[in-house]
Amino acid sequence: MLVIRPVELGDVEDLHALALKAGKGLTSLPPDHETLAAKVQRSTESFARSKNHVDDYFLLVMVDTAASRVVGTAAVYGTTGTRQAFYAYRLMSVTHHSHSLDKQIRAEMLHLSNDYTDCAEVGTLFLDPAYRGNGHWLSRSRYLLMGQHPHRFQPYVIAEMRGWLNEEGVSPFWEAIGRQFFDMSFEEADRLCGIGSNQFITELMPKHPIYTCMLPDSAQQVLGKPHVDTVRAVELLEAEGFEYDKMIDIFDGGPILRAKVANLFSVKATAHKAATIDDELGTSPKPIYMLANSSLKSFRVVCEPAVMAGQTAAITSATAAQLNIASGDEIHLLDTGKTS
Known part of the structure; x- marks a missing residue:
């Protein structure tokens, strides 16, 4: 059975193995034991707290209980910009008009912005390729967490998507802007952010607007374009109600x-x-739901059959055990559109 739960201190080695599979670009899951251990500690402290904290960070993991290993990750930050402003580029259109030539020129520029500071943020969505087909409910588990414990999250939530890289793994956007101002490779900047050393962004990032027409064509073409491996994640977010409002990542230009x-x-x-408990549910096809308990510290999500009737929902004793609930406890159900 696959179960989604809060990350635990013993998961660091599994997380490191996943980080190696994720490759570069997933800044929030760096292949660095010390950084991953710090993230796990921060998450366990957040799940244990009963009140908001500036460092609230909730890292969920999907576990294959048969193999006893972590096979996926998904995280939520309670608030962005608590230690430093959350910077992004806003794509803005400007119009220049010449009365003497009777000519109007429209242009686009990148404006450094921290408009999305003080939003919640979802990220770190990664699934072991061997478990493809489960990414949808791994992603949605974060929304069940947020919906049940809204006091721990800001009213608005954002998602940074990996930007487009060419076949050689090079970011045209970074080469056009980032390398010029940070004097380092994309990999090095990505590594520094991954281990939490991002003060250099505030110190070195250009503060003035940049006209996109001054950028190479290769960079202009990837503004707001997601990484090929991230297209499906963008589709899932849009299905949830997320919208792209011309805000892009300052490193790789991702939406x-x-x-x-x-x-x-x-x-x-x-x-x-x-x-309610009913071990006869498996005798005939039943709707499959994402099922979650009401706990924060011991939050659990599984994808299993259930039958709703009035104010109750029947599940098997095995499902109840995985959710750490008993008959009469509150359960939260989200229809997957599938049957057992």
């Missing part, structure tokens, strides 16, 4: 999407019932 937590599809579509 940044935003939504109101209360308006997310998964939050609005979740049913809240009292659990």
Whole structure:
């Protein structure tokens, strides 16, 4: 069975193995034991707290219980920009008009912005390629967490998507802008951000607008374009209600999407019932739901059959055990559209 739960201190080695599979560009999952251990510690402290904290960070992992190993990750930051402003580029259109020539020229420019500071943020979505087909509910598990514990998250949530890289793994956007101002490779900047050393962004990033027409064509063509491996993730976000509003990452030019937590599809579509136990559920096809308990510290999500009737939802004893709930406890159900 696959179970989604909060990360634990013993998961660091599994996380490191996943980070190596993720490759470069997934800054929030660096292949560095010390950094990963710090992230795990920060997450466990966040799940243990009962009140908001500036460092709130919730890292969920998908676990294959049969193999006893972590096979996927998904995270939520309670608030962005608590230690330093959250910077991004906003793509803005400007119009220049010449009365003497009776000519109007439209141009686009990159404007450094911290408009998305003080939003919640989802990220670190990665699934072991051997488990493809489970990314949808791994992603949505974060919205179940946010919907049940809204006091721990800001009203709006953003998602930074990996930007486009060419076949050689080079970011045209970084080569056009980042390398010129940071005097380092994309890999080095990505590594520094991954281990939390991102003060250099504030210190070295150009503060004045940049006209996109001054950039090489290769860079102009990837503004707001996601990495080929991230296209599906963007589609999942858009299905939830996230929207792209011309905000892009300052490193690789990837799109940044935003939504109101209360308006997310998964939050609005979740049913809240009292659990009952019925081990005869497996005798005939039943709807499959994403099922979650109500705990924060011991949050659990599984994808299993259930039957709703009135104010109750019947699940098997095995499912109840994985969710750490008993008959009568509250259970949260999100329809997957599939049957057992």
